[in-house]
Amino acid sequence: MSTFFFYSQGDATASIEIVNFNSDVIYSSGSGVSVHIDPKGIYKLNDAGNLGSNDSDNNSFILELSELDGSFNNPTQLEILHDFYTPLINSNLPSNLSPGNYKLRVRATLGYTGDPNGWSLDTIDYSEVLAETELFEVQDQNIDSEISIISNFPSDSDNYINCLNDSEIPSPFIGSMSQSIGSTTSIVSTVGYLQFYVNEYDSDNSYEVRLYDYYNDTSQILNQGAAPGLYQIPDDLSIGTYTIEVVETFPNEISNIISFSILWHSNATALTNQTSESVCVGEDVIFSIPTNNDGIARNYFGSYYKIDFGDNNNIILTHSSILHQNSFNHEFLGASCNILDANLYEIEKSLYNKYENCESYSENGEGAVKFVDASSPPTPQIDIDDQQCINPQAPQDVIVMNNTQLGQWTDEGLDCQTSIISIWSFKKPTWDEFVTLVEDGSLPWDQWLVDINEDGLTDLNIPYSEIDDPGCWDFELVAINGNNVICSSTDVAVGTIEMLELPEPSFILEDEQGNEISQICPGDIVNIIDTSNLVDVVAEDCQSVSYQWTISGNGVVYTNNTNSNSQNPSVIFNSPGIYEISLILDNGICPSVEFNISDFIVQGTPSVNLNNANNGSNEVVCSDSLPYVVDFNSTFSPLYSTDPYTPTSFLWEISADNDDYIFINSTDSGSPYPIVQFNSFGCYTISNTVNGDCDNASNDFFTLSLTATPEVDFEFQDSTGNE
Known part of the structure; x- marks a missing residue:
């Protein structure tokens, strides 16, 4: 399959210039007529094999006679030439024409009429092109002239041709179409080729012979030579197209015209x-x-x-x-x-x-x-893994295979050659430009060029020790044939491998103010912040980072348009509890690594129990002496709730008929286990209110009755009262 494009040098539009038609003479039925034309522009030639035959897809030139007074509503066809160019058309007027004024018209069937600079082989912009003569007079007479032209030009030579003896040709010619540059007709003057004779010459008639020079747009009268009817073509005609018109005028002033062309051209075929x-x-x-x-x-x-x-x-x-x-x-x-x-x-x-x-x-x-x-150029192809993990526990070289489809090229012999030259380039993540590797070169990377599978194609083997930069490693491969012909459309095979960093997961928990926390109140937002080694990775860094968060327990809601796969999710814990938060950090094909915080506390309402620790809500203590000291760490010890309900503040309150007590040994009412010294006997109500960080309090109390130990004094008596 072939595609052709053309570059215009000028106007290709078809037009027909009438170089000469003799409208000054008087014609009659049977008169010969000649229209000298110069078809300009392009006329369709679709099938050269059908030139000279009627082919609707090839151009034809048609000579037509108008109706009386010059109308072409119903013209009469006089001649037709199935060709793409002609300088001349001869014919005869029909017999029995009505006297009056007529015109001739040359009609080209397929002249180019499209964009003057847009012609191409595939164009379809062809249509009729017309050219009309001036009006000429036809009188009511009939003539039957036998006039013809005889020339000494040879008709059987490779260099010269004579077509004047064939009366059936409407565009007869003589000449040569194999002349060199600068040639003139003088080279044939000595052998008599330039003479021509008007056959059936009649001395009673007058003759005018005129030569038209198409290239110079001039004309000249040719005078009769030594003998009647003998004329001489000028011997100084240079390369060009010429026509000669012979006008025969009878005594009754009726004219008869016949013409022929002189074609004096070269056969240059430069390419x-x-x-x-x-x-x-x-x-x-x-x-x-x-x-x-x-x-x-x-x-x-x-x-x-x-x-x-x-x-x-x-x-x-x-x-x-x-x-x-x-x-x-x-x-x-x-x-x-x-x-x-x-x-x-x-x-x-x-x-x-x-x-x-x-x-x-x-x-x-x-x-x-x-x-x-x-x-046929080679088609470079690269076989490369999409990802590779930089893993010290499992080091692996980077292999980039050359799978180029071989081309074909010509050597001195007739067999096709297929050897190629492979040109590798690569670019690390931090580089702005590619570096080209040279086989047997001096750069350290040139040592990467090896034929791994021994198929004759140069591959890349990058040692693990030289893979020091995670990110996108880009590779380019250009392949040219062994004859070093570089195509303007040379393909470049490209490949990228994601050098993945081994994940090291970690994270912290923050409240909405950005404070790092280990516990939170129910309903508050916890922001889980990624602090892993891949925290700053973006898509352009050629890493395939993914996050999988797992939080134990119920009542956990992701918020702020985040979810369990977000890098930094936001979470609301609705229920108190101790939660384990785990992150599985993935980076492409690298091994997954897990990190967790196992004791994140969502605080609940704390509680205290004083009665279970004291066998009831009331306690009676008999003391031999005062003061009486109670250490709540060992006596009447409160039972506090534990995580996630551990209290963070305490308030001990003691009420009695008298307030004769004090907190001692550096304890006070806010101590979890205070030491209290009671200085008087009495009945004391002791309460303990506990609170958490989430403003959620509870309390308990008991009654302590502190009395003196009674003294027993008695004697034994008989029935009569005697001791």
Whole structure:
């Protein structure tokens, strides 16, 4: 498959310039007429094999006669030429024409009418192009002229052609289309080729012979030579297209006209490769055809060119299309070393025109040949792990495999070569640019280049000891063929490995004010703050960090748009308790590591029990003496609730008929186990109120009756009262 692109040099729009039509003479039915034209722009040539035949996809030039007074509503077709260029059309007016004024019209069926600079081979912007003559007079007469032109030009030479003897050709010509630059008609003057004779010359009639120079837009009268009806073509005509018109006028002033062309051109077939003779398949190879005098400017406009690319693809370009767009691209899709019995594409440009046959095109000259060495480039591919853990307990080298698909290129022989040159580059996470490795180079990293699997391709083996930077390690691989042809669209294989840091989880707990805490009140928010070694990792750091938080117990609610997988979740504990908070920290394929805080306290309401410790709510104590001391750490000891209900403050209150007591030994009413000295006997109510940090209090009390020990004094008496 080939793709072609063209670069415009100028206006490609088709138009027909009428160089000459003799509207000054008087015609009649049967008169010969000649329209000298210069078709400009591009006319469609879709199938060169059908030139000269009726092909609706090729252009045709049609000469038409108007209705009386010049209308073309219902024209009469006089001649048709199935071609993309002609400088001349001869014909005869029909018999029995009504006298009056008429016009002739040249109609091209498929001229380019699109964007003047937008023509391409694929364009569909073709339509009719028209050119009309001035009105001319036709009188009510009929003539049957036998006038024709005879020339000494040879008709069977590779260098010269004579098509004047074929009366069926509406555009007869003589000349040569194989002249060199600077050539003039003088080179054939000595052999009599420049003479032509008006056959059936009649001395009763008058004759005017005029030559038209298309390139210089001039004309000149040719005078009769030594013999009647004999004329001489000038011997100073340079490269160009010329027409000669013979006007025969009868005594009754009716004229009869016949014309022929002189084609004096070259057969230049220059072809230039504007890119390189060594290219990669899939790339555009730019060719151009010089359009100056050293190129095809000297060639005839009625020429076409076949460009055969040597890969079963070709294009056909008319002379005009090349003058407007002389550069074209071709894309070779296969390596040239696969060509049978060859290893280069042979691009051949051939010129075709009617240089040896009056009615059919044939190849003119040796053509031009260029050769292209097309290589199929290798396709670099990298096989690399997505992740690797920097784990001292399980050290592992980094392996990057070269799995390049080999290309094909041409060597001196006919066999395709497949060896490649691999160019590795890498970039560490902290680097801004890639560093290229050189085989047998002096940089320390160059030692990484090895053929691990012995497949002839250079791989990378990075020792674990040199993997010192976690993050994204980027690699690039470029592969070129062994002939060092570098493609403009060279592929670059890229790969990235995430060098993962081994996780070391840790965290702290904070309240909403940012204070580190070990306990909290129910309903308050606890912020769990990640303090692990991966705390500052972001996605761009090429780490695959994930968090899995587990909190024991019930009544735990995640808040502030966080959840159990957030890095720093916020949690509300609704129930008192002792909670274990665990974090499993993952980093890609690295081993998971767990860290926990096992005794986080959510405080509940504390309690105290004085009665169970004292066998009831009342205590009676008999004392032999005062003061009486009670150490609550050992006597009447309170029973306090424990975590998560442990009290944090105490208030001992003692009431009695008298307040004859004191706290001693550095204790007071806020001590958990005070020592109290009672100085008087009496009945004391002792209470203890306990509180936590969450303003949740409870209390208990008992009664202490402190009495003196009674003294017993008695004697024994008989029944009569005697001791």
